[in-house]
Amino acid sequence: MIDAGSHGEVLLRVNGLTVRLHSGNGLVHAVEDVSFSLARGQTLGVVGESGSGKSVMARSLMGLLPKRALAGGSGEILFQTAGGAQRDLASLPEKQLRLLRGPALAMVFQDPMTALNPVLRLSVQLTEPLRLHLGLDRQQARSRAIELLASVGIPDAAGRIDQFPHQLSGGMRQRVVIAIALACSPSLLIADEPTTALDVTVQKQILDLLARLQRELHMAMILITHDLGVVASRADHIAVMYAGRVVEYAPANTLFTSMKHPYTEALFNSIPRINDPSHTRLQAIPGRPPQLIDPAPGCAFAPRCQYAQPRCREQTPPVVTVADAPDHQHACFFPVSTIPGGRPHGR
Ligand SMILES: Nc1ncnc2c1ncn2[C@@H]1O[C@H](COP(=O)(O)OP(=O)(O)OP(=O)(O)O)[C@@H](O)[C@H]1O
Ligand code: SF4
Ligand SMILES: [Mg+2]
Structure with missing residues (x-):
């Protein structure tokens, strides 16, 4: 069991989360026996290539997987509510989950354009959660919405609030999405690739904004990205996902100095480094991530792993804890x- 218990009060504890989805080609094993915990105010970085199950995992925490796609699932999502009660979000009725979305947990989705309703003014989209969850009247909600827009760095918030999403740049839209997510001061924010569609300068601004708001609201955050470099300095712990599983979990520093999983090593080698000469070629991970339909037996990374041995193709490696490092699995x-203090090397 992956545990962040020693790092503060645990807000979220996920035990053995497994999700199967219907698809035209068969049953997708999208999330497989994922366990982790997250303390209040801390950031968990979730990293993995496209299709590794990051978004399905995130959506299942929020109870936002499309019902018609869901083919089955198991596990617990234990969440500490503001009143001090623990709720299993995996088995909570939709009506109760809806009350938690906003004030307790909120999500910034991968694509800001799909997260915003193109035909509604920002004022409507921002004031709705404030009126619903906080009981503010129309005028109070509008004032608070303007404050929220200003807090996420939208210039002339009072003037912009009556605009439509298409009147804003991509970076500004993502700021609005963040403002909506934070409207009711959630204790957990899930940010799913919040900067994918943005250029590098705006990416940094948005990530810095999230970090500032997180500190101010003492909010826990799950920051999802395919780029290990993004979470290097921004996460307290990192979970590396491959083919629906968490294949490595560790405090961020530990992960970078003594990574254990060959896939983590491969991701690490594909990060551009500032000291590399400009013509240095990044080491792309050879091969492609596996299909998650009818997964082959054994370790899913075996076909791409330079260290694979016959056993890897026969048995699924269990999650093990590193000796003397209880929160490194x-x-x-x-x-x-x-090698001590240095980069990992193969055998
Ligand atoms: N609604 C759905 N119905 C059926 N299969 C889905 C659905 N959503 C995702 N999947 C499948 O689940 C698997 C995991 O997808 P997921 O979107 O979680 O990956 P991801 O890690 O978020 O990738 P990316 O980095 O591209 O966002 C993939 O095989 C994907 O095709
Ligand atoms: S193939 Fe074997 S060595 Fe490579 S990651 Fe899987 S279990 Fe480890
Ligand atoms: Mg995704």
């Missing part, structure tokens, strides 16, 4: 060995 039979 990995799922590999032959973990990467490390």
Whole structure:
């Protein structure tokens, strides 16, 4: 069991989360036995290539998977509510979940344009959660909405609030999405690739904004990205996902100095480094992520792993805890060995 218990009061504890989805080609094993915990005010970075199950995992925490796609699931999502009660979001009726979305947990989706309603003015989209969850009247909600827009760095918030989403730049739209997510001061924010569609300068601004708001609201955050570099300095812990599983979990510093899973090593080698000469070629991870329909037996990374051995193709490696590092887990039979203080190397 992956545990952040020693890092403060646990807000979220996920145990054995498994999600199956229907697709035209068969049953998708999108999330497989995922466990982790997250303390109040802390950031968990979730990293993995496209299709590794990051968004399905995030949406299942929010109870926002499309019902017609859901083919089955199991596990617990234990969430500490403001009143001090623990709720299992996995089994909570939709009506009660809806009351928690906004004031307790909120999500910034991958694509800001789909997260905003194109035909509604920002004022409507911002004031709705304020009126619904906080009981503010029309005027109070409008004033608060203007404050929220200003707090996410929208210039002339009072003038902009009556605009439509298409009148804003991509970066400004994402700021509005963040303002809506934070409208009711949630204790957990899930940010799913919040900067994917934005250029590098705006990406940094948005990530800095999220970090500032997180500090101010003492909010826990799950920051999802395919780029290990993005979470390097922004997450307290990092979960590396591959083929629906968390294959490595560790405090961020530990992950970078003594990573154990060959997939983490491969992701690490694909991060551009500031000291690399400009013509340095990034080491792309060879091969492609596996299909999650009818997964082959054994370790899902085996076809791409330079360290794979016959056993890897026969058995699924269980999650094990590193000796003397209770919050460092990995799922590999032959973990990467490390040189003290240096980069990992293979065997
Ligand atoms: N609504 C759905 N119905 C059926 N399958 C889905 C659905 N949403 C996602 N999947 C499948 O679930 C698997 C995990 O997808 P997911 O979107 O979680 O990946 P991801 O890690 O978020 O990728 P990306 O980095 O591209 O956003 C994929 O195989 C995907 O095709
Ligand atoms: S279990 Fe085997 S194939 Fe899988 S990552 Fe470890 S060494 Fe590679
Ligand atoms: Mg995604």
